[in-house]
Amino acid sequence: MRSLLPVLTVLTVIVGIWYLAVAPMNVRVALDQAERAGDAIVPEGSVPRREISVWRLMLDNSKHVGLGYALERPRLPTPAQVGQELWKTTGAMIAKGRPWSKRGLIYHGWITLQSTLWGFALGTLLGIVGAVAIVYSRTAQLSLMPWAIISQTIPIVALAPMIIVLSSQLGIEGRGVPKAIISAYLCFFPVLVGMVKGLRAPQSSQLDLLRTYNANSLQSFLRLRLPASVPYLFTSLKVGIAAALVGTIVGELPTGAISGLGARILIGDQFGTPLAIWSALFAAAVLAGALVTLLDLIQRLTLKRMGMAT
Amino acid sequence: MTEKSVIQANALDLTFQTNDGPVHALKGVSLDIGKGDFVSFIGPSGCGKTTFLRCMADLEQPTGGGITVNGTTPEEARKARAYGYVFQAAGLYPWRTIGRNISLPLEIMGYSKVEQAERVARTLELVELSGFEKKFPWQLSGGMQQRASIARALAFDADILLMDEPFGALDEIVRDHLNEQLLQLWARTEKTIAFVTHSIPEAVYLSTKIVVMSPRPGRITDVIESTLPKERPLDIRESPEFLEIAHRVRDGLRAGHAYD
Numbered sequence: 001m002r003s004l005l006p007v008l009t010v011l012t013v014i015v016g017i018w019y020l021a022v023a024p025m026n027v028r029v030a031l032d033q034a035e036r037a038g039d040a041i042v043p044e045g046s047v048p049r050r051e052i053s054v055w056r057l058m059l060d061n062s063k064h065v066g067l068g069y070a071l072e073r074p075r076l077p078t079p080a081q082v083g084q085e086l087w088k089t090t091g092a093m094i095a096k097g098r099p100w101s102k103r104g105l106i107y108h109g110w111i112t113l114q115s116t117l118w119g120f121a122l123g124t125l126l127g128i129v130g131a132v133a134i135v136y137s138r139t140a141q142l143s144l145m146p147w148a149i150i151s152q153t154i155p156i157v158a159l160a161p162m163i164i165v166l167s168s169q170l171g172i173e174g175r176g177v178p179k180a181i182i183s184a185y186l187c188f189f190p191v192l193v194g195m196v197k198g199l200r201a202p203q204s205s206q207l208d209l210l211r212t213y214n215a216n217s218l219q220s221f222l223r224l225r226l227p228a229s230v231p232y233l234f235t236s237l238k239v240g241i242a243a244a245l246v247g248t249i250v251g252e253l254p255t256g257a258i259s260g261l262g263a264r265i266l267i268g269d270q271f272g273t274p275l276a277i278w279s280a281l282f283a284a285a286v287l288a289g290a291l292v293t294l295l296d297l298i299q300r301l302t303l304k305r306m307g308m309a310t
Numbered sequence: 311m312t313e314k315s316v317i318q319a320n321a322l323d324l325t326f327q328t329n330d331g332p333v334h335a336l337k338g339v340s341l342d343i344g345k346g347d348f349v350s351f352i353g354p355s356g357c358g359k360t361t362f363l364r365c366m367a368d369l370e371q372p373t374g375g376g377i378t379v380n381g382t383t384p385e386e387a388r389k390a391r392a393y394g395y396v397f398q399a400a401g402l403y404p405w406r407t408i409g410r411n412i413s414l415p416l417e418i419m420g421y422s423k424v425e426q427a428e429r430v431a432r433t434l435e436l437v438e439l440s441g442f443e444k445k446f447p448w449q450l451s452g453g454m455q456q457r458a459s460i461a462r463a464l465a466f467d468a469d470i471l472l473m474d475e476p477f478g479a480l481d482e483i484v485r486d487h488l489n490e491q492l493l494q495l496w497a498r499t500e501k502t503i504a505f506v507t508h509s510i511p512e513a514v515y516l517s518t519k520i521v522v523m524s525p526r527p528g529r530i531t532d533v534i535e536s537t538l539p540k541e542r543p544l545d546i547r548e549s550p551e552f553l554e555i556a557h558r559v560r561d562g563l564r565a566g567h568a569y570d
Contacts, residue, residue, distance in 0.1 A: 156563035205397045208369050212395040214388055215418045223414065228406045306405040 119183025198229025358528020524566025
């Protein structure tokens with residue numbers, strides 16, 4: 001609870017800066033609207049105004065600056081507007097008894113969450129299997145590791161459409177599978193790196209000790225390397241699940257998807273409704289926060305049970 | 311070759327190849343350790359005392375000469391689980407309780423659950439840690455952790471105990487106490503113990519035989535048979551006999567240093 005005050009302070013500062021930024025961001029749109037409604041604006045006409053800085057416009061038309069905080073299609077919505085939009089597309093939908101409406105974010109969030117979880121599961125599995133191979137086989141280390149690193153330098157936005165096309169060529173229906181693959185593509189790397197580090201965490205004396213017991217390699221894997229890697233694994237999983245969510249959203253962007261948070265962002269952009277973009281963005285942030293917090297909780301419980309609570 | 315000899319090294323050589331050329335960790339090391347002996351290895355860093363111990367344990371491969379453990383090769387002895395090894399760091403698994411740490415070798419060696427529990431209880435009692443079975447390592451002091459690691463080495467009843475500076479990281483008072491306990495344990499179990507140490511008083515107090523080693527190349531410069539009685543209270547360390555042996559060890563160490 002002691003961390004609450006600094007967190008709230010930072011939050012207040014961010015919201016404050018946000019509110020201050022709304023005025024200059026929206027002033028041109030606000031002045032255009034006011035002029036159309038018959039108010040006198042200095043200078044007249046939106047074309048001459050383009051040459052003048054927003055600060056000057058705000059000074060000369062100080063009475064109309066406030067309009068920027070209540071636009072229907074603002075360039076930058078206020079936090080309150082985003083909050084209202086979020087409520088309208090989630091809580092209000094539930095209140096109306098239509099939580100799964102395709103116009104609500106619960107439906108789109110659920111679509112994104114599904115792909116994220118599939119991608120996360122697939123990526124984690126790949127990461128762990130790859131790490132075991134790398135730790136136990138020098139050949140795998142030399143052949144796998146460079147490719148794993150190279151794979152992360154390819155922009156996922158460029159790769160995503162190819163994965164979609166390939167998977168439809170292979171006769172895979174729908175967007176679920178390719179989205180999960182894109183998501184796994186981003187997620188496996190942190191898990192791989194973390195697991196390699198974790199599996200190599202035991203000191204040489206601990207490995208020597210098992211040798212004096214004449215333990216076989218399966219025994220030393222299950223009894224020493226695997227449990228020693230658990231703290232590293234959880235740290236990687238937290239990074240991995242956030243990466244998986246990003247991967248899913250990116251997978252929804254350039255692919256003509258019509259559902260999912262990524263699709264909402266894209267559609268919001270195409271139809272000029274920044275509020276939809278912002279609320280989808282916040283929904284994604286809340287989702288990521290919830291997933292990471294959940295993993296953090298599981299980590300705490302697991303390490304506590306293992307006697308390794310910190 | 312006496313019949314009761316447990317560990318025999320004959321002109322043992324071990325050379326590490328490094329980028330700076332070969333390093334002679336051991337050169338021409340010959341030694342007999344009899345059954346029930348308590349042998350200490352003392353010498354400055356780099357004299358090969360730990361390497362010698364690791365050769366006995368088949369953790370290091372000699373490049374020349376011969377070594378037998380219980381009349382077999384070290385590898386066969388290791389596979390027969392003929393010795394328990396205690397490292398300088400206790401190296402307990404933080405995710406296992408003390409009891410489960412001690413049963414680790416027993417699990418690997420395939421003892422039944424019932425026998426595991428029985429042996430854990432017995433060895434815990436031997437190192438005076440009864441009642442700590444359910445505790446995790448971080449809940450114990452450094453000295454207690456090291457006792458638990460000794461219990462782990464004792465759990466499967468190997469006749470030989472190889473100890474590599476087990477009390478090196480502990481403070482003087484704890485060390486004294488553990489030395490006393492180790493002697494009692496040795497008397498009760500009649501094990502053969504090879505013990506690496508940096509401390510002259512520790513070596514003299516514990517051992518029936520003190521092996522003085524010196525570096526570059528690692529070799530034995532003196533082997534001192536202790537004349538102290540088997541029963542050794544802590545204040546024996548002030549007796550003239552004790553000081554006499556300590557003096558000889560110190561002389562041996564100094565002689566070894568004169569080479570470089």
